[in-house]
Amino acid sequence: MFFFGRAPKLSKRNYDYISRCVHYVQGQSPKPHIREYFYFIDHQGQLFLDDSRIKNFTSCFKEKKFLEFFFKRLKTYNSGRYSREFPYVSLCGHELNYIRVDDLPIVFTHILETTEGEQLTYAHAGDLLTVPFQPQGLCMLPESGRVYHPAPSLPTGVGLIKSSLAIELSQTFEFGEGGDEGMPTHFMWKGKRWELNNEVIEPLRAEEERKQRLAEQTSLEDDVS
Numbered sequence: 001m002f003f004f005g006r007a008p009k010l011s012k013r014n015y016d017y018i019s020r021c022v023h024y025v026q027g028q029s030p031k032p033h034i035r036e037y038f039y040f041i042d043h044q045g046q047l048f049l050d051d052s053r054i055k056n057f058t059s060c061f062k063e064k065k066f067l068e069f070f071f072k073r074l075k076t077y078n079s080g081r082y083s084r085e086f087p088y089v090s091l092c093g094h095e096l097n098y099i100r101v102d103d104l105p106i107v108f109t110h111i112l113e114t115t116e117g118e119q120l121t122y123a124h125a126g127d128l129l130t131v132p133f134q135p136q137g138l139c140m141l142p143e144s145g146r147v148y149h150p151a152p153s154l155p156t157g158v159g160l161i162k163s164s165l166a167i168e169l170s171q172t173f174e175f176g177e178g179g180d181e182g183m184p185t186h187f188m189w190k191g192k193r194w195e196l197n198n199e200v201i202e203p204l205r206a207e208e209e210r211k212q213r214l215a216e217q218t219s220l221e222d223d224v225s
Contacts, residue, residue, distance in 0.1 A: 022085045026051060039099045044162055045107025045123055050100065067125040074105055076155050084214045106151055106159030120149060122159055135189040139200045140170060142182055148200045157203030
């Protein structure tokens with residue numbers, strides 16, 4: 001694998017891994033010169049080997065250069081093996097890195113002040129991976145309480161706000177007639193009142209529909225076989 005500095009090692013057990021009806025071996029080679037690895041991204045934006053038994057801060061990938069390399073090559077994965085369970089992939093040379101997620105692969109973790117304005121960082125890579133912060137683009141879904149932010153330059157078009165940052169930002173949300181059971185309508189940020197446009201609803205819906213199509217397609221293939 002493409003590691004920069006010290007990173008979590010592959011499990012010594014490295015035997016066939018079977019989970020959620022998916023069978024694989026970390027580092028398997030389905031074709032000459034091709035290696036396949038399997039990852040998981042949690043709702044805090046932490047990246048793990050998918051078959052890690054314990055997933056916490058001590059076992060996630062932390063090397064920022066590796067995270068930058070990995071996430072800059074992230075794409076949606078729409079067909080082929082494992083696409084239902086691993087709907088994203090990072091193509092790193094001769095490696096296919098399949099990715100499943102708790103919510104979305106892009107998770108924003110901090111707001112940075114830069115010479116180019118406020119930036120949201122993602123994937124725990126600090127200033128190596130950022131998008132411009134758009135206060136008016138924040139959107140909280142009442143059914144989950146999770147907060148999202150647009151990411152038009154990234155594959156999904158939207159990213160999740162990490163829980164601790166979402167709690168901080170949501171302190172100044174304003175709600176309409178439906179109260180806090182509905183979606184917030186305004187957001188106070190540094191003395192300015194922003195009207196929320198909720199434009200991320202569209203890419204969120206599109207991504208859910210894409211995953212649903214993958215699930216239906218894979219189920220049909222299973223029935224045929």
